[in-house]
Amino acid sequence: MISINGILEQKAFTREDIITLLGLKGDNQQLLINKARKLTNDRIGNKVYFRGLIEYSNICVKNCFYCGIRKENREQHRYTMRDDEVLACARFAYKYDYGSIVIQTGERNDKDFVDKIEFLIKEIKNQSDNKLGITLSLGEQSYETYKRWFEAGAHRYLLRIETSNRDLYQRYHPSNEEHSFDKRIEALNMIKQAGYQLGTGVMIGLPGQSIEDLADDILFLKGFDVDMVGMGPYIEHEHTPMYLDPDLTLTKEERFDLSLNMIATLRLVMPDINMAATTAMQAIDPAGREKAIMAGANIVMPNLTPVKYRESYMLYEGKPCLDEDASKCTSCLIMRIKSTGSEVALGEWGDSMHFLNSQISDS
Ligand code: 5AD
Ligand code: SF4
Ligand code: FES
Numbered sequence: 001m002i003s004i005n006g007i008l009e010q011k012a013f014t015r016e017d018i019i020t021l022l023g024l025k026g027d028n029q030q031l032l033i034n035k036a037r038k039l040t041n042d043r044i045g046n047k048v049y050f051r052g053l054i055e056y057s058n059i060c061v062k063n064c065f066y067c068g069i070r071k072e073n074r075e076q077h078r079y080t081m082r083d084d085e086v087l088a089c090a091r092f093a094y095k096y097d098y099g100s101i102v103i104q105t106g107e108r109n110d111k112d113f114v115d116k117i118e119f120l121i122k123e124i125k126n127q128s129d130n131k132l133g134i135t136l137s138l139g140e141q142s143y144e145t146y147k148r149w150f151e152a153g154a155h156r157y158l159l160r161i162e163t164s165n166r167d168l169y170q171r172y173h174p175s176n177e178e179h180s181f182d183k184r185i186e187a188l189n190m191i192k193q194a195g196y197q198l199g200t201g202v203m204i205g206l207p208g209q210s211i212e213d214l215a216d217d218i219l220f221l222k223g224f225d226v227d228m229v230g231m232g233p234y235i236e237h238e239h240t241p242m243y244l245d246p247d248l249t250l251t252k253e254e255r256f257d258l259s260l261n262m263i264a265t266l267r268l269v270m271p272d273i274n275m276a277a278t279t280a281m282q283a284i285d286p287a288g289r290e291k292a293i294m295a296g297a298n299i300v301m302p303n304l305t306p307v308k309y310r311e312s313y314m315l316y317e318g319k320p321c322l323d324e325d326a327s328k329c330t331s332c333l334i335m336r337i338k339s340t341g342s343e344v345a346l347g348e349w350g351d352s353m354h355f356l357n358s359q360i361s362d363s
Contacts, residue, residue: 004028008035013269018215021265022258029261036264036296043271048298048337049350051135051276052093052101052326055305055313056081056120060106062139062179064162065172066203068237068314069106075239079309083120089304090124092326093132097346100133102158102301107139114145118152125153133349135199140187146194156351157191158199158230159184163206164220165213172206172242188224197355199228199274204262205255206234207247214262222269227352228299229266229273232280233259235316256284260295267296272353274299283318289333293340299350300337302329 004024007017008031024032040046057080058069069076081089086103093101103120121134135156136149146157163169166181173179192198202217221229233255236243250258259281267275277297281288289300304326305313311322321329337344 004031008032008268013265015212015215015219018218018265018269019211021268022211022214022261024261025257029257032264032268033260033295036267037294039271040267040296040298044298044353046342047345047350048277048293048300048340048342049274049345049348050093050098050100050330050333051299051301052089052098052304053301054081054086054089054101054103055105055303055309056086056103057105057108058309058313059108060139061109062107063174064179065174065241066206066234066237066316068240068316069312070240073239076314077312079312081306081309083116083123085306086120087123087127089306089326090132091127092304094128096327096330098132098302099346099348099350100135100156101304102135102137103154104137104158105139109139109141109145114141114148118148121149121152121154133351136196140183143190143194146191146196150194150196155196156199156228157194157196158201158228159187159191160201160203160230161185161188161217161220163202163209163213164217165209168206168209168213171208197227197352198224199230200224200226201229201231201276202262203234204231204259205248205250207242207245207249211258214258218262218266218269221266225354225358226270227273227355227358228275229270230276230278230299231259231262231266232278233284235280235283235318237314237316252284256281256288260291263292263297264295270354272357274350274352274354276301279303279319279321280316282320283316286320287336290336290340293337293342298342300333302326302333304329 134154137158169181276299277289277292
């Protein structure tokens with residue numbers, strides 16, 4: 001009989017340990033979650049940082065099989081926010097002392113897009129007196145583009161590996177050069193090399209994905225030495241090829257529970273990283289983000305996107321906050337964070353402690 005408490009006290013974890021932790025249920029799951037939250041408090045504190053999310057455009061050149069805004073979903077109306085709308089969102093974030101924003105879009109690599117993003121980064125930096133931190137989540141780009149945006153003032157970049165299993169990656173993406181696993185790995189390396197703090201993550205409960213695959217995802221994140229992680233449950237979308245996949249065996253609730261175990265287990269394995277309580281958690285459980293915080297997450301991304309665009313940024317079904325504007329989501333999330341016993345951190349970039357620690361040990 002394996003002692004769960006014994007594993008939870010360890011400092012290093014084998015693949016077998018991780019598989020055991022990911023499978024915990026009931027009281028044992030609660031032990032894992034409590035341990036992860038305590039470790040978070042001890043190692044990086046009980047603050048939760050805000051990143052104001054701006055969903056700048058839903059135009060995407062890619063065709064990931066799971067995603068509602070994939071190029072070939074012709075049902076989807078497409079939009080791009082006007083410059084003044086983006087700048088107003090950033091002003092809101094600055095005024096309410098968010099510390100940082102995230103600019104997210106579908107993927108585009110054309111010159112107009114690259115130039116526009118560079119322009120917006122510079123404007124946001126200017127209008128906030130360089131105080132607002134900028135995270136980008138704009139897909140795979142060339143090294144030159146990453147570098148240009150970094151030099152314009154962005155300092156963190158999110159690009160999920162989605163799954164670290166090469167075969168599964170291929171299964172969830174078209175088989176062409178643009179959706180290659182090797183290219184994705186290369187992109188993650190280039191982002192680091194360009195100077196960004198790197199964030200990545202995976203989807204949890206995908207069709208055909210096993211507990212062993214998820215354990216390998218955790219080992220991948222550790223091996224890649226990432227600074228930030230955002231991960232959450234896979235949720236189906238009607239207008240995608242993966243809808244009604246017969247290999248989708250887990251219920252939404254089971255995917256949610258597994259996501260909590262992933263967050264808590266990753267916290268044990270990487271105690272000083274930043275980890276998001278993702279919106280997809282709240283799409284399944286109304287208290288999903290709070291539960292993620294209780295399991296060791298320390299980042300929340302209130303949605304700042306103007307309400308008129310919200311329903312067009314539907315990566316998956318049931319995305320919450322379609323009618324709630326930026327100030328509603330902000331006050332709602334402050335209340336939710338406080339309900340977990342954590343403190344809302346305002347006016348700070350809230351950089352990953354893992355990144356800061358690695359800078360010290362490098363110098
Ligand atoms: N379910 C859950 N997450 C999804 N994403 C895209 N589609 C889905 C879905 N159906 C996530 C991917 C992507 C991020 C922007 O959104 O992980 O990297
Ligand atoms: Fe485009 Fe990202 Fe959706 Fe893939 S997951 S189709 S790259 S928006
Ligand atoms: Fe948007 Fe509660 S998080 S309204």
